Amino acid sequence: MSLGATVQKRSRQHFATKKMSAEVRGQVLYVGFLHGKSNSWPLPEKSDKAGIRTVLEKAVVFAKQNGASHGQEEAVRKALTSAEYWLKK
Helix, strand or coil: CCCCCCCCCCCCCCCCCCCEEEEEECCEEEEEECCCCEEEEECCCCCCHHHHHHHHHHHHHHHHHCCCCHHHHHHHHHHHHHCCCCCCC
16 A cells, blocks of 8 residues: 555444344354344254355344444354354365
């Protein structure tokens, strides 16, 4: 980057304004907001990478629609990987 280049600011939210939880119980991903909406998605087999990606995309869209911060979006991903639903391996 040259000295004269301008830095573009990203428009994503840097901190959470609503408490959110994301966890896998059994073979179901749960995402919910305190005093707000919640949703759940049945998970495919751990070897079904395309199916896992589909569930992840739906859960992240749900989180974004309900005001999730970038860190909370990452927490949805972390919930899946913590339960060994890997997309890369």
